[in-house]
Ligand SMILES: NC(=O)C1=CN([C@@H]2O[C@H](COP(=O)(O)OP(=O)(O)OC[C@H]3O[C@@H](n4cnc5c(N)ncnc54)[C@H](OP(=O)(O)O)[C@@H]3O)[C@@H](O)[C@H]2O)C=CC1
């Protein structure tokens with residue numbers, strides 16, 4: 001019997017901000033998202049994060065960390081003019097969010113301009129998004145992922161799937177419209193369930209052949225159309241490892257930009273401790289097996305796995321802390337620790 005969902009934690013945003021400032025910020029953000037004129041005005045005083053062919057610009061700071069440099073609109077215009085671009089291009093910036101001080105934040109791809117020249121002007125480096133996730137701290141990683149996801153969506157949704165005609169974006173980039181059919185398109189994410197299965201003493205982790213060597217993760221799968229999250233979770237576990245899930249607890253969610261935008265819904269689940277035989281669907285997974293608390297605790301301490309002379313990791317390790325899989329594994333280890 002499936003248990004009702006239970007929230008296991010209170011995210012920081014639920015407790016750390018006063019409701020008045022949060023409400024006014026969200027209303028401000030919604031206004032610039034919806035109203036072209038308000039968005040144009042916000043861009044004049046906003047912050048812009050640069051990307052080059054979807055790779056975000058990072059800057060090494062004096063304090064010894066990488067940061068996401070926030071440029072002003074006039075700075076970006078200057079760079080564009082200096083490097084032979086059209087300064088009007090900055091108007092193509094996409095609204096991502098706004099700061100606590102109500103300053104709008106935008107992403108802008110300078111892929112048409114020479115990469116090295118922009119890097120020199122900005123005193124930064126364009127890096128692959130996966131690497132950026134490792135290098136950035138706190139809220140900067142989800143912000144840069146959101147900026148990239150929106151840029152990618154606009155770059156791949158320029159035409160109406162009904163009429164084949166070009167679609168036009170609004171100023172903020174929150175939607176695209178086909179004026180011929182009247183269809184409005186919104187940026188989308190594919191829902192995915194990710195689940196850490198436990199038999200009470202051990203947890204089940206799997207790996208795909210494309211994962212780096214030695215890395216095992218919680219099992220995941222895309223929701224089919226018309227399915228509830230619980231149905232998708234039970235189906236995926238049955239398909240991938242031949243087990244029947246008994247109870248489900250919701251843990252949290254995450255936007256995952258790789259390879260396209262997924263909406264990861266993370267849960268814990270249990271199986272009957274007498275029915276733990278794993279039969280792996282080799283089409284989906286290279287391996288899946290039960291791990292003890294000791295093995296998992298050891299893996300959680302590994303930040304960068306040791307590698308052999310071919311550069312391949314030599315030990316069992318789990319996804320890094322920015323992945324919601326890591327949080328599920330950490331939560332399970334903490335719960336087991338409390339039980340013992
Ligand atoms: N943040 C985290 O901690 C983690 C995130 N993930 C992410 O979860 C996602 C799903 O995990 P995965 O195990 O691969 O999923 P599945 O078990 O569903 O297997 C992938 C299959 O789904 C198909 N597929 C790809 N995109 C979609 C879509 N949008 N809707 C429906 N089916 C689709 C693929 O087909 P095809 O043959 O065309 O490729 C492939 O056959 C991945 O994007 C992965 O990166 C996974 C683990 C950890």
Ligand SMILES: [Mg+2]
Pocket residue numbers: 219220221240284
């Ligand atoms: Mg899967």
